[in-house]
Amino acid sequence: MARINLLETRTTRFGDLISNGKIYQVPPFQRDYAWQEENWEDLWQDILMLHTNPDASHYMGALVLQNANRSDKEFTIIDGQQRLATLSIIAIAVIDKLQKLVDRDEDKQANQDRQDILRRTYLSDRDPRSLRYSNKIRLNENNNDFYRSNLVNPRKPLNPRSLSKSNRLLWQAFEYFSGCLEALEDVTNSGEKLAEFLTDTVAQRLLFIQITVEDELNAYTVFETLNARGIELSxxxxxxxxxxxxxxxxxxxxxxxxxxxxxxxxxxxxxxxxxxxxxxxxxxxxxxxxxxxxxxxxxxxxxxxxxxxxxxxxxxxxxxxxxxxxxxxxxxxxxxxxxxxxxxxxxxxxxxxxxxxxxxxxxxxxxxxxxxxxxxxxxxxxxxxxxxxxxxxxxxxxxxxxxxxxxxxxxxx
Known part of the structure; x- marks a missing residue:
């Protein structure tokens, strides 16, 4: 059997994955975003369990990454894009709730600061020239423009029905988690609670096994042995x-x-x-x-x-x-x-x-x-x-x- 060259295998959290300027690229040939309501509901129930049980954590499965150009900042996602994209959409929904508090002049400056910090931490860095945000998770060629233009830079699509199926699912995921957050009145009525929900519950207590490999063939060999939480590739x-x-x-x-x-x-x-x-x-x-x-x-x-x-x-x-x-x-x-x-x-x-x-x-x-x-x-x-x-x-x-x-x-x- 061929030797698999693993550069790293470790337990990590969503917050650790997405912080410190790291960028995750979905290859252009990977499948489009495909999670639907049953997947979102399963994930949300897991998060609710963590929200009501502060000592609990939840295993999200294995994440297979390939080092891009031997960099410790840029990674190609071989397996895990559905989960990472969905978690980033939850972060977007939280940040959107903070914006609504700002719009209502509720603790306006503090909530604006929280929003900026969370956006830089979990979603994107802002280009000082264009003042636009560049997303840390970059989806495939069919989804990335919509993800960047309508989610990372929030903008409701003019006609959701005209979207491709996968982009429509991305938008529906945002609406689904926005609705779920609305039901948590103890969270959405407070900017501090919203920030705590994202940084402590979602970012720190959802655990992955991160497997980093050095080339595509090793990545796909590893992938074949895994039964991760995401939609299993056929x-x-x-x-x-x-x-x-x-x-x-x-x-x-x-x-x-x-x-x-x-x-x-x-x-x-x-x-x-x-x-x-x-x-x-x-x-x-x-x-x-x-x-x-x-x-x-x-x-x-x-x-x-x-x-x-x-x-x-x-x-x-x-x-x-x-x-x-x-x-x-x-x-x-x-x-x-x-x-x-x-x-x-x-x-x-x-x-x-x-x-x-x-x-x-x-x-x-x-x-x-x-x-x-x-x-x-x-x-x-x-x-x-x-x-x-x-x-x-x-x-x-x-x-x-x-x-x-x-x-x-x-x-x-």
Whole structure:
């Protein structure tokens, strides 16, 4: 097993993470903000428990960071962006409540001072030239502009419905926690209590295990072993992040991003792991879903290999979807295949997909249709006549797919 080079592993608090001029960057290829009300509610209940029990603390899971340029001030977030972004939104909601006290002339100067201190500590530093705030947590390319312009620099969006889904979730998170704070009248009626709530409860008693590594590959290796509190990344997310991280420059990254979008638009995110498993079954036996990312990582080591993989996936993507839909436009020029595709749908047969994927490329159209017919007949006899479990055919079809891919089974056999 490869050695994992950990630069640091320690227990830390949200307040420690975000203080002392540290900056946390979400890579541009990481997923958008995705937490929803059930996630916010779970976090808020944990915070309420801390609020009512001054001696308690709460473990927030592991946070995987990569040192950016070997700096102790700049970090790339490999795992933890959902939690860090949400905690910063809670800080924004607290600071917004302080502003409301200032607007009502309640202990105006003291609350203005508190607001400035909390903003500098937990959110951003102010540029002396533009007088705008630069956020300490920098989200991905789809979320960062909205986060900076409408949250760190508070400004209600003119039309929340026009926002992208993830930006709308960011704004809804702010509104959710603002409402939760309103319910804590003992806190929101006092600037001192608001500051105490953020600095003592949220910042000091929410604990993370901070794992800092030296490069992307080690970061993703660590990530695979964790079950952190945030929305767990699937093998699809891991693969996307890994392939994007192999890019050597912005041009490569833009090309890979475009190709990835085309594949996902065709296959759909929820079906991608199944598609990837069948594709990998063209060359290996007994591919398990939980090992998809590891298998790809072992064979794809640089940008060139990443492009090759994506080219292959894009080539097979339309056929994969068409194998599950007899009415797909893919079969427009070969209507003779539609009855057999319809039968595979009826019998729920997907185990033959690897063999069909490679046969469509290697065989003549007539031989592909013959294979489809044979698989349909076999599936009928196996599932209807014999009432056997069709999953038992998966090993057989896997071996057939590998043999076709290696030209050991050809149209002449």
């Amino acid at each position: 093998s699809t997310d891991l693969l996307k992040n890994y392939l994007f991280s192999l890019c050597q420059g912005p041009d490569d990254l833009q090309e890979v991003q475009g190709q990835w979008r085309r594949i996902i638009n065709t296959v759909q995110m929820e079906k991608f792991p199944e598609f990837l498993r069948y594709y990998l079954s063209l060359r290996q036996t007994r591919i398990r879903r939980e090992r998809l990312f590891k298998i790809v990582r072992e064979s794809v080591r640089d940008a060139g290999q990443a492009f090759t993989l994506l080219d292959e996936l894009e080539k097979y993507s339309s056929l994969f979807i068409a194998l599950g839909n007899a009415n797909d436009e893919f079969w427009r020029d070969t209507p003779e295949n539609q009855p057999y595709i319809r039968e595979l749908e009826l019998f729920g047969v997907k185990q033959a997909y690897p063999a069909l994927l490679t046969a469509y490329e290697k065989f003549s159209p007539q031989d592909f249709t013959r294979l489809l017919k044979l698989i349909s007949v076999l599936s009928f006899r196996y599932t209807v006549v014999s009432s056997l479990n069709p999953n038992e055919l998966e090993t057989l079809y896997n071996k057939v797919a590998i043999a076709i891919n290696k030209d050991e089974i050809t149209r002449r056999n």
